[in-house]
Amino acid sequence: MATITVEIDGHIIDSLLLPKVLDLIVASGADYELRDVHIGKTSTDPSHAVIDITMPDGVDSEALLIELQVHGANVIGELDASLVPAPTDGVLPEGFYATTNLPTVVRVGGDWLEVARPEMDCAIVVDADRGAQTAPMHKVRHGDPVVVGLDGVRVTSPTRRQGSSLFEFMASDVSSEKPQALLVHRVAERMRLAHAEGGSILVVCGPAVVHTGAASELAALVRAGWVDVLFAGNGFATHDIESSVLGTSLGISVDGGEPAEGGHGNHLRVINDVRRHGSIAKAVEAGFVTSGVMYECVVRGVPFVLGGSVRDDGPLPDVITDVVAAADRMRAELTGVSVALMFASTLHAIATGNLLPASVETFCVDINQAVVTKLADRGSHQVMGIVTDVGLFTRNLARELLG
Amino acid sequence: MATITVEIDGHIIDSLLLPKVLDLIVASGADYELRDVHIGKTSTDPSHAVIDITMPDGVDSEALLIELQVHGANVIGELDASLVPAPTDGVLPEGFYATTNLPTVVRVGGDWLEVARPEMDCAIVVDADRGAQTAPMHKVRHGDPVVVGLDGVRVTSPTRRQGSSLFEFMASDVSSEKPQALLVHRVAERMRLAHAEGGSILVVCGPAVVHTGAASELAALVRAGWVDVLFAGNGFATHDIESSVLGTSLGISVDGGEPAEGGHGNHLRVINDVRRHGSIAKAVEAGFVTSGVMYECVVRGVPFVLGGSVRDDGPLPDVITDVVAAADRMRAELTGVSVALMFASTLHAIATGNLLPASVETFCVDINQAVVTKLADRGSHQVMGIVTDVGLFTRNLARELLG
Amino acid sequence: MATITVEIDGHIIDSLLLPKVLDLIVASGADYELRDVHIGKTSTDPSHAVIDITMPDGVDSEALLIELQVHGANVIGELDASLVPAPTDGVLPEGFYATTNLPTVVRVGGDWLEVARPEMDCAIVVDADRGAQTAPMHKVRHGDPVVVGLDGVRVTSPTRRQGSSLFEFMASDVSSEKPQALLVHRVAERMRLAHAEGGSILVVCGPAVVHTGAASELAALVRAGWVDVLFAGNGFATHDIESSVLGTSLGISVDGGEPAEGGHGNHLRVINDVRRHGSIAKAVEAGFVTSGVMYECVVRGVPFVLGGSVRDDGPLPDVITDVVAAADRMRAELTGVSVALMFASTLHAIATGNLLPASVETFCVDINQAVVTKLADRGSHQVMGIVTDVGLFTRNLARELLG
């Protein structure tokens, strides 16, 4: 029978952190006593709670405390973090601390260091020169000092953004029974605010963006500077280029007939042509690609990362076929991103969600409720799901932003 | 071991009728020999096939022949239909013929009479004065002469509409990966054509039309004459009136905030108020309801049928709480309808689909693929499913039709 | 600028009531100050909070207070309820109090009376003889004293059931990525507990129960006494009887072939036959129906309510075609129900959910996540959604309960 004390700060009631923490304690088989509960009197006052947790034998206290920290509760204590060198390249020491995507600090030599680049499911490496930072498993090198256990690691619970409107907006459940016109308007507002505050906007796209006829509107958004970085896969880039090269528009052939994806093998011909040129940029330079999302990215210098997948045909020469290298490139491009839009992409949206810190506002647009739920469920507190037609959504977003 | 011969006419290859018929024969355990197959040489020539079916013992030949007729294959023979009087009110004679929704003729006294008002799952009543017509079970009166068995009943297989574009359009599978902007355009075209040819347009609505903010656009379509008859339930009418009465617009409160459905009990207050006035029309007359879809219907004299359901609160005084009476009212309003639009409605859309003849072009718009599939599966050859956000779809349809 | 004080009791933190209440206040444009917050120290201690709400001009205070009461927060005050006679049959006085499905008391002559039969979206009628009880709008008679406004009405916030296992169970989100075998086991446990405590079990069924081959297992559950009352529609009862009469088993024809629903018109023939007999019970008595769910209900005297819908063919003579009468019959059969199972039914499940008090544990099983979400969203705190195949679920539930 052990007792451990944790504390939690911030908007712990209205952000549901305290209830979630108490739930987890009871569900684990442990029990709690609330000590020193201070509930903020007004909606702007932060709250604070100290919780004594009594764990009977058989409760996995380590597991419980880890789980609590994901929700912002830190063990009380003033110990330094334990650092253990990585036993070999790409392997972490036993008991390594697995990060959340929350802002985190780590205590080394009595000082609290901020952990650079919050990312979920990483280790924390502390370095005399570089300070503390997250490191995905494969990047750890033999001998790197890695934080082990929970001692000396604290997270900050996420706080509300300024402007109550966002909060109400984000509080909405995933639903298709919401006025989508309003949601379009709100997403546009957040994009404007992001740019006004110097943040950048990431768009993650699946091929349905092209199939539903939204590629030309998205291209217009890129041209107008509303997209600062683009993540996608071989499918999106290929169909976007195919749509441009084969004279289709709005995802339909120009004579008004059939859907874009068109003839058997067309996408292979396009991939082969771009491979011959050597890269999308060279194909643009050579005048082979003259419009579309990828074209606009090349012309405007918007960086893009095309991550490979086992289902790819070809692939295009720009596709990073090694998935670990692809994720590393995505990481490198995330600096400064404050709003992420995920359009009809499952694979790349989840991959991106894994990399994003909790502070990036993320909107996931898909017609399939199950996909949106899956994304929202993956521990990213900041994801808002919008169940709607991505073609119509993008068209209306372009109207809103481009007038 | 029996042999029966059936024949089938029309575009039996490209409309998939012949393959389906052959499939059904084999699946039943019987076998076929094709006799006198005449395949139309060109895409406008009709085809004709005579099929000898060999049925081993154990095959339910009656069941098979019924199934074949649903797909346009008629037993060869020149017998009159057997007529048996209904044994009592609301009960059909044993072995009664159950109708398809295809154009049907019945042979009486050597003459082929056209069966009035094709409707699926009815009986055929033949009357000296009124000729032959479909009758739902509950309408049959004691002694009515009802067609029994398959003798003397022939159906006409559905033919392609003029204009190849519709055919290609309808041939599209149910899918969310289609450019919705094109589909909006095509639906608008069919509505224009219907009106140009003197047909009328039926709209069937669920409450999500209001929740997704499309009520004001739909009201504008009613005002502009694009809706000739409206079917809905208590929920749609209530939320539409609530949205009007409580000063909301586009499904959101006028101060830009929260979804329309709003406060607990609001819908009850609205229902109670309309009950006090006695009807929606009287509430409009009294100035209580001054906008919205129901308002426009009242003001423009567009007939509407509100069919009750066990989940209804109130209900509104205009709701027909007896479901058999409600379906009868819906039947009465179907005359002249040539295009039906079903917007985010499951219950009333299926109810309507059951009543429509195969000749009515039907578009079913819903964000949930399972709902669309269910509707398209219910034997209505003419239903086209569009998986998209009904709010954005209606908004764009109004833009397309109203400029 | 007005200030009103509300209070809330119970497990207000871990049941998320307090956060929800604070959210609603801020979202409405008002602000709060927490006064006298007492947080239960342990997981079994109740908490208590008194909240001062400051409402600037323009905030609809009435609407906000109504919304707060849905979540268990009552205005502080010791006033009697205002009673106003109903102006005419079926119409409530203006400003009537609309009920939640929570346990409710009302103050009359200084005494707090418990409101009988909690049901959402009703009025409260207070009667010298009968005390206070909920009344759906259509049941109110001219002159009935109806509670108006919020004064003198208090609700009790829902409390946790005994046994932490249920709580953890219910806390699970709607999800298809849960081990369904475990959920089957837990549902069986709750059914056993309900019976052990003298409660009864309601099952609400859609036709997919028959189509997915689960009718014979459900019939076995009825036979073994696990179903105390059954709600369904014309479709379920018809397909169940069709499946029995036409010699099919497990939803497939006995020769191992095709799905049950079978031939065109079969269901009409079955409906017609039962109509000839006059009722399902008479058809059973006459030996026409000899197995299946409806058969077992008749033989065991399990009450059933078949509520009509506008899509019904026939319908069967037992179907209550007036939907208001059908809902009244459903209300009458709910006495004593403590567990409700909803199997692949949308319409009748929502109808039932509207009638159930918050104290009835409700499990909604459907393969379509959107349906489950819709049901869980309709304000019934007690609904747990299980996204799975209803055929396999029922089969496994029968195995679990019947051995």
Place this chain on the structure above:
Amino acid sequence: MATITVEIDGHIIDSLLLPKVLDLIVASGADYELRDVHIGKTSTDPSHAVIDITMPDGVDSEALLIELQVHGANVIGELDASLVPAPTDGVLPEGFYATTNLPTVVRVGGDWLEVARPEMDCAIVVDADRGAQTAPMHKVRHGDPVVVGLDGVRVTSPTRRQGSSLFEFMASDVSSEKPQALLVHRVAERMRLAHAEGGSILVVCGPAVVHTGAASELAALVRAGWVDVLFAGNGFATHDIESSVLGTSLGISVDGGEPAEGGHGNHLRVINDVRRHGSIAKAVEAGFVTSGVMYECVVRGVPFVLGGSVRDDGPLPDVITDVVAAADRMRAELTGVSVALMFASTLHAIATGNLLPASVETFCVDINQAVVTKLADRGSHQVMGIVTDVGLFTRNLARELLG
């Protein structure tokens, strides 16, 4: 105005090939005249049709003919295939022939050579020594003789499998309203038949197989020899091992409580541990992994391919992080596969579907109808979709096969 003649053989009516071909012709803007139609008189006689296609100016005849060949129609003619050397490694000559997944022959020097390893979206390379074979784009080397254009390439239309029961089975639409117990039985039959005929069985798994508690049943199937090759990703293998190592069973913790996926970071610890061992096989050898699907594969020598994806944590050392290399390994393992089961996997199922010849019977099991539809739509004629809970399906399949 050009005229080209194509021919099509086989069960062209009941397999819907002829109707589809005629549709495509009309939809392209061309027209047809049927010449020499021979319709097989009985259900086992093959049919044959010769079709003259008239193409007005503006019709893309090349595109149309390519599309027709996907559906089994070959241009009449006795020309040799044109062979053009690949211009550089990984780039095909312009106009290269893109393969279908149908059995294909190519005419070289007057002889028809069978193309080895049918696979969709490849080129055909003809080699003096090795004969003709499919080659994915990236495998083509500078100078390889590649088939260009349609001349001298013929496909064979897919034929029905023996046993009418399969045909009826496969003809079923994707649906959740089918008796899943029957489908389990039929899938088991096809697996037995595959083994009886010397074919092997491929299983493709997503992580939901573990989450829904089916991993131990799948492990039992591997142990009993019912799985000959396994494709999956990092997620499936990790959760399977985590489930084994952390003492969970059926996807739930042994004390009956919570879902398996469990604690934050658990999967990382498992991945790190296996990385330390160097491979899954070494972790099994060292006694670190002692049960589960991956364990059984290692112990029984069942080959597995774990294809990487950008969302992977870690990954496990066995994961092939280069997606092009991963697809090549999957190709290599497909030899001899005659039945493929896809369990709750989107990414790896689509990847596998792209590689499989049309002759492999493929069953795709997922609870999400949109996923199943997407898979069935991707041109793989042989995919049957089963919308159900993968956990319950696998459990019942194991019961059926293991007794």
